[in-house]
Amino acid sequence: MIYQGMSMGPEEHDSVHSASTGLFSGPDIAGQVEELEKRVAQQACKDLTLAAAAGKTSDVVRSIELGGDVDTTLNTFTPLMRAATWGHVDTLATLIAEGADMFATDRQGRTALDWSRIARRDKAARILERAMENEIRYRREATKAVRGDKELWAVIEANARHAREVAHAVNARDLKEVKRIVDRAQLTRDKFVSVCDRLGFRRREEANERARESSCGGSGEAPASTVEQALSVCPTPPTAAEKPSVAALATPWTAEDGTEPNDGSLLRRIPVFFLDAEGRGGTTALALATIENDAETVRRLMKEGADPGVEASSGHTALSWAAVCGFDLVAAELLLGNNTNKRSRSSSSSSSGSSRSGPMQDAINAVTRSTLVEGKTALHNAAFNGNSGVVVLLLDRLRDLLLRDGFAKPRQADGAGPGLGWFHPFRDFVRRKDNQGLTARELAQQAGYDEVVTLLDNADGRIEVWEAGERAQEHASERVECGNEGCRHRDRRDRMERHERTECPRRPAGCPACGKKLAAGDLPQHEEKECEKRMDACPNAFLGCYDVMPHERISAHIRHMCKFRRVDCRRGCGASVIARDLDSHEQDHCRLSKHPCVFGCGEKITKAKMDAHIKKDCRKRKVRCRLGCGSNVDAGELQHHEQEVCTQPCRWEGCGERLGPLVRRELHEQSLCPERPAECPHGCGIRYACSSVPCAGSCIHPLVSIEGA
Incomplete structure (x- = not known):
């Protein structure tokens, strides 16, 4: 045997070759075959050790498949120790998943974990630590389960005792005794399942489901040997290879030598609920009531937890017996009463490949279940025996269940019906073939039951209609891209x-x-x-123009018509004002507009020159008399004032001088005017003009010469 990267030595190859050349030759054929298998297993163990040391995981898997022992030793070193020493984490994970003993020691008492720590393979050490912790925890829990509460084992013992009683009653075909046992037992399936779960038992229906999956081609893929799986590895308790007897269910497990287990492993037997116990020929109480056509007893047993899906050793379930016998009423009780059974079921794949679970799926599975022995469903049995009433019951019941289940799930796009694929279990049920490769229609046609053939043809026609609708829905639900250019929706x-x-x-x-x-x-x-035709508001709306017009007229409106547009003063002052206020500006506020003089001189002066006009040019401005009279007169009347009002001629005759103002004139007239009259200084009493010679020759009191004076 040659593997990738390694091969047998010459001696081993010659040994195997010599054995193979002599295969099936001579009288001792069995001995030669046994010897050959032994040599192949020995070589596989050796190759397993070498592959583990080299880290070749695929070769490790092949060696194990050829019979190599994962705990084989070479110089007291196991493959797990070699993989841990060299740090091959994938190979290490594979060996742990295959059940290699992590606690095995070499001659020095070192485990694989010790060797990984010595070699400083940290990742391999972490994997082993986690896996060993899980193993120790599991062994503790398993030991506790085996030596658990006595009350739990008492329930198992009571269930086994009632199972023996039910089996005897079934053998005696005594349904009344079965009813009395049910009344006396006071044990429900819920309580029984809870106890089995706490003790770690796996129920028989789970084993049947796994067997059914494997027989239907279910995928039993082995988990990949990855580091993540090695970190969470937890070995599963092994189950008994054969179905235990009813009497054996009352006794807790013990090792083959009669001692209690000391390594924590559990060899779990598969307990059976007492109502599902089988009598001679594999007949259960529910199957007996079905065969006797006792609908009332069937209803009672279903209510108490009897499983209609239990397949007896004869290969029949209660529903298949009703289909064979054509008992419509009993079949209706089995189909409709399945929803009242509140037992707990493990989540397992249905016969149609669905992974859904729950009461609704259990009811669907009860209708579509096929037997392990012949692979026949209740529809096959009813069609083969020409029981058209049971055929109608099965088809209608399954359709109703699937519709209810389909409407409870996400709807199609328009929400008008159940989701896509709701009828697939119905299609598979109608078209399913038994172990001989025959459908229910073909069985009915062979047996000559035309009515059943017509019913199944009608069912197949409905399936085609549903398939056409599904194709239309799939076509409608196909995701496409928008056809408009530039849209990627x-x-x-x-x-x-x-x-x-x-x-x-x-x-x-x-x-x-x-x-x-x-x-x-x-x-x-x-x-x-x-858009040029869009209706726009005037941009000057914030100033108060609320006109709305087509956009193409906005420009002309702003330039010529808007009362709130900005315009320049027409007088050239440089000011920009709202058009509505232009006239007011030009009349009252423009610095170049002419306004009447504020003093009323009659002239119109621009605002810029108004101050200069008032100060210098206005005839009506008030000016003070320059002659000092103190009067404020109009500038235009100043000359007249000064000449005619403010100055007067001297009152003395002959002077002729005009003087002003009054004070000056009085001073002139009194003291300065040469023509003022004056008295003679000699006291003669003669008055004369100051410009004349006083009393010339006529003064009566001359004191001095006139000339000397």
């Missing part, structure tokens, strides 16, 4: 038409104002900012 086909017509932003659309063709997604921006 993907959606279901049945939604895409509405999307393309009403929702797609790239669908063709026309502007309602200007009629321009463009994408619908661009239409809002076009209508808001680009």
